[in-house]
Structures are given as C-alpha cells and as structure tokens.
Amino acid sequence: MIGWKDIPPGMVLLEAGSALKFKTGSWRAFKPRWIEENCIQCLLCWLYCPDNAVKVKDGKRQDFDFDYCKGCGICAMECPGKKGNKAIVMEEEVK
Amino acid sequence: MTKVVAVTGNEAVANAFRQIEPDVCAAYPITPQTELMQRFAAFVSNGQVKTEMILVESEHSAMSACVGAAAAGGRVATATSSQGLALMWEILFIASGLRLPIVMPVVNRALSAPINIHCDHSDAMGARDSGWIQLWSENAQEAYDNTIQAFRIAEHMDIRLPVMVCYDGFIISHSIERIEYLDDEVVKKFVGEYKPLYPLLDVDNPKSYGPLILTDLYHEVRKAHSEVYKKVPKVVVDVAKEFKKISGRSYGLFESYRLDDAEIGIVILNSAAGTTKDVIDEYRERGIKVGLLKPRLFRPFPYEEVGNALKNLKAVCVLDRADAFGGSFGPLYLDIAASLCNFKEKPVLINRIYGLGGRDYMPEHAQGVIDELIEIAKTGKVKVLKEYIGVRE
Numbered sequence: 001m002i003g004w005k006d007i008p009p010g011m012v013l014l015e016a017g018s019a020l021k022f023k024t025g026s027w028r029a030f031k032p033r034w035i036e037e038n039c040i041q042c043l044l045c046w047l048y049c050p051d052n053a054v055k056v057k058d059g060k061r062q063d064f065d066f067d068y069c070k071g072c073g074i075c076a077m078e079c080p081g082k083k084g085n086k087a088i089v090m091e092e093e094v095k
Numbered sequence: 096m097t098k099v100v101a102v103t104g105n106e107a108v109a110n111a112f113r114q115i116e117p118d119v120c121a122a123y124p125i126t127p128q129t130e131l132m133q134r135f136a137a138f139v140s141n142g143q144v145k146t147e148m149i150l151v152e153s154e155h156s157a158m159s160a161c162v163g164a165a166a167a168g169g170r171v172a173t174a175t176s177s178q179g180l181a182l183m184w185e186i187l188f189i190a191s192g193l194r195l196p197i198v199m200p201v202v203n204r205a206l207s208a209p210i211n212i213h214c215d216h217s218d219a220m221g222a223r224d225s226g227w228i229q230l231w232s233e234n235a236q237e238a239y240d241n242t243i244q245a246f247r248i249a250e251h252m253d254i255r256l257p258v259m260v261c262y263d264g265f266i267i268s269h270s271i272e273r274i275e276y277l278d279d280e281v282v283k284k285f286v287g288e289y290k291p292l293y294p295l296l297d298v299d300n301p302k303s304y305g306p307l308i309l310t311d312l313y314h315e316v317r318k319a320h321s322e323v324y325k326k327v328p329k330v331v332v333d334v335a336k337e338f339k340k341i342s343g344r345s346y347g348l349f350e351s352y353r354l355d356d357a358e359i360g361i362v363i364l365n366s367a368a369g370t371t372k373d374v375i376d377e378y379r380e381r382g383i384k385v386g387l388l389k390p391r392l393f394r395p396f397p398y399e400e401v402g403n404a405l406k407n408l409k410a411v412c413v414l415d416r417a418d419a420f421g422g423s424f425g426p427l428y429l430d431i432a433a434s435l436c437n438f439k440e441k442p443v444l445i446n447r448i449y450g451l452g453g454r455d456y457m458p459e460h461a462q463g464v465i466d467e468l469i470e471i472a473k474t475g476k477v478k479v480l481k482e483y484i485g486v487r488e
Contacts, residue, residue, distance in 0.1 A: 002312070
C-alpha cells in the first residue's frame with residue numbers, strides 16, 4: 001500500500017489502461033452463459049460489451065472473461081441467436 | 096511607464112485579464128460580476144486577445160468548462176458572484192482536488208433568500224473550505240494587483256491550486272477609482288508563459304483525471320492535498336515581493352495598519368477597511384492606540400502570523416460581513432479566535448456583523464466599535480459577544 005507522500009498532484013493517474021488492473025467481475029448477480037452451437041459469430045456481444053469481457057481470437061468469439069464481466073446482460077439482450085435460439089443466456093450466479 | 100486611469104473595479108480586473116490573456120475563459124453573467132466579463136468579452140471580440148471564450152448556460156457549466164480546459168493544459172479564468180458561486184460549489188471541490196490553477200474573481204454579493212444584488216461576503220465565505228486560495232481586496236487597485244498575482248500563485252509548481260480574488264460588489268466593482276495600470280509587457284513578463292503540469296492534450300503521455308478512490312487511499316489523498324496548503328503563504332509572500340519590484344506596491348499575508356503599538360484593534364476585510372483606517376486616524380490623533388488588521392490571504396488562513404500580530408492587544412473586534420446562521424460566530428471571527436486560542440496572553444474578542452446585503456458601513460459604525468473596545472480594554476467586561484451593528488430596532 002502506498003502512503004500519502006507517494007500521491008501524485010491531483011491524484012492524476014499517469015498511465016494508460018490501468019483499469020485492467022482492477023478485476024470488476026466480482027459483484028455479479030447474474031452471469032452470461034455462452035451456448036456455442038447457437039452462436040452465428042456476429043460479434044454483436046463483443047461490440048456491445050461495456051467491459052471488454054467478450055474475448056475474440058482470429059475473428060472468432062471465444063468464451064467470456066469473467067474477471068471483467070459485471071453481469072449486466074446487454075450481450076444476452078443483443079444476441080440475435082440462431083433461428084430464434086439465443087447463444088447467450090443469463091443465469092443466476094452461484095458461488 | 097505605469098498609466099494612471101479612472102476606472103471601475105470590474106474594468107480594472109477585465110484589463111488585468113486582457114494583459115494576461117488566458118487561453119480559455121468560461122463566462123456566465125451574474126450581477127455584479129457581469130460588467131467584468133462583458134468588458135473582457137469585448138476585448139475578445141475586438142481581437143485584442145486570442146482567448147477562447149466559452150459562453151455557457153450556468154455557473155455550474157462555467158466551472159465545469161474551466162476544469163476541462165485546465166486539465167487539457169490551458170491557462171484558465173472565469174468570474175462569478177453570489178448564487179453563481181453557490182451553483183459552482185460542487186465543481187469548486189473538483190478544481191481544487193485535481194490541483195487545477197484556475198483564477199476566478201469573486202465579486203462579493205449577498206446570498207438569497209431574499210434576493211439581494213448588493214455586497215456582503217456570504218458567497219465567498221460559503222466556499223471558504225472548498226480548497227481554493229482566497230485573496231481579498233480593499234479597492235480596485237488591490238483587485239487588479241491581486242488578479243495579476245493570483246495567476247503566479249495558482250500556477251506555482253509547488254502549489255497548483257485554484258485562486259479566488261474577492262472584491263466587494265458595487266462598492267468596488269462599479270465605483271470609479273484612480274488606478275495605476277502596469278504596462279502590458281510588464282504584466283505579460285511577470286505572469287510568464289504557462290506550463291501545464293499534466294495536460295490531457297499531451298497524447299503521447301496518456302493519463303486519467305478524477306479516478307475513483309475508495310477507503311483504500313482516499314484518506315491518504317486528502318492528507319497529501321492538505322499538505323499543499325502549508326506551502327501557500329511563502330509563495331504568496333514571494334510573489335508579492337516580485338510584484339513590488341514591478342509596481343512599487345507592497346502586499347503581505349495581511350495588512351497591519353497602526354497595529355504595532357496598538358492596545359485595541361479591528362479586524363475587517365475588503366472595502367470597509369478603508370473607512371476604518373480613516374476613523375482610526377481620528378482616534379490616534381486623540382491619543383487612542385487603535386490599529387487594524389486586514390486579512391489578504393484568507394485561505395489558507397495564516398493563523399500563526401495573525402495570532403502573533405494580535406496577541407498583545409487588550410481588546411479586538413472582528414467585523415464580519417456575513418453571518419453563520421446556526422453557528423456560533425461570523426466566519427472571520429472563528430478564524431481569528433482560533434488563531435489566538437492557544438496564546439496565554441490574548442485580547443478579549445467580540446464579533447460584530449455589519450453591512451449585509453449592501454448596507455452601508457459608515458464611520459460612526461467604526462466609531463461605535465472603537466468606543467466599545469476602549470470600554471472593554473478598561474473594564475475587561477463584554478456586554479455582548481456577537482451582535483449586528485447598523486441594524487434598526
């Protein structure tokens with residue numbers, strides 16, 4: 001832990017991307033579950049996720065990064081699914 | 096060569112703004128500040144300065160725009176009065192917490208309700224713990240001089256804090272006085288080029304302003320912030336010394352008037368100090384040892400220096416142009432009392448509230464206070480600690 005003498009003037013953070021250091025996926029009430037067979041790889045979930053919790057590799061959707069998922073449910077809402085079957089569903093978080 | 100002119104206080108401060116030429120100036124008109132920004136806006140429109148004027152829809156927005164522009168890396172100014180300052184309240188703390196050196200003349204005016212456009216100090220006193228440095232000015236000359244020095248104080252690398260320059264609404268803002276203007280080049284050289292500390296527009300060095308700080312670090316952040324204020328009095332004195340070289344006019348943390356050998360004294364801010372000095376001269380001619388202390392740097396309050404200047408007196412009256420409703424005493428009294436409370440020998444203190452909402456402060460008010468102090472010094476007895484003066488029964 002740093003003391004008061006280490007505080008920069010105005011508490012201005014002098015680095016970029018420091019939000020990555022703080023895992024924000026610990027207070028979820030609901031978590032999204034990805035159903036791969038219903039996924040059409042439209043990447044709307046990646047586009048809409050406010051927390052960069054949808055991982056994409058080589059243009060393909062991977063599973064969620066739950067360290068940063070707050071369980072907001074936007075991805076599940078936006079998911080068009082395949083023939084009416086959603087590829088993301090929200091389920092109650094079980095600890 | 097200095098130029099002697101006859102101008103209003105607002106005109107003088109607008110001229111200081113013109114000479115300094117801030118990068119950004121957010122403005123919202125409020126009586127009695129309006130004339131200041133109106134005159135400065137004319138300088139912008141006439142092309143005399145390249146300042147970016149931001150015409151906002153409220154004082155809350157004016158201060159928000161100033162915070163944004165200052166964080167971006169600009170030299171920034173605005174001005175306000177009364178309800179306008181009250182509306183800025185939330186953002187005042189952000190400006191000081193982020194250490195943004197914004198300069199803001201506050202043309203002192205009463206707070207509502209009832210609505211009153213005239214002078215008292217309740218506006219600036221309401222913001223006295225917002226972390227802004229406060230310089231107070233007796234007349235238009237001091238308002239002009241303090242505005243120029245405010246930029247140097249605010250922008251000093253040890254400090255980086257916003258500064259309010261207070262002067263009395265209408266009494267100073269709209270009365271025409273004799274002023275000595277410094278040359279444009281002299282002022283420009285004095286304030287110098289602005290060096291931002293952590294400009295957001297420096298895109299090669301990304302940074303974040305205003306992070307979320309919870310229980311883990313907020314206490315430490317506030318301690319660090321509180322420490323900065325200890326450095327302010329020295330910088331204020333240093334800047335004043337340099338200012339004397341270009342102007343011949345001396346400034347300190349406060350003004351002492353015939354205080355050295357005084358037995359009784361008055362503490363009073365801004366324009367009423369002038370009237371009080373005249374009355375003190377009359378009493379001095381009659382052999383009565385009375386003096387005056389006029390605070391200039393009111394925030395941070397230089398309590399050690401003020402306490403030392405007053406501790407040997409027998410009786411002191413602190414005159415407040417603002418009340419503290421539901422509190423004990425007027426705001427200036429509280430700081431004076433706190434400055435003296437740890438001295439073994441100290442004067443008897445009384446508190447008088449005067450001049451609210453533009454009520455004239457007359458020589459007879461100062462006479463009444465001095466007569467009362469003479470009596471207290473003789474008997475040691477105080478009839479009433481806090482009372483309004485110049486009020487009808």
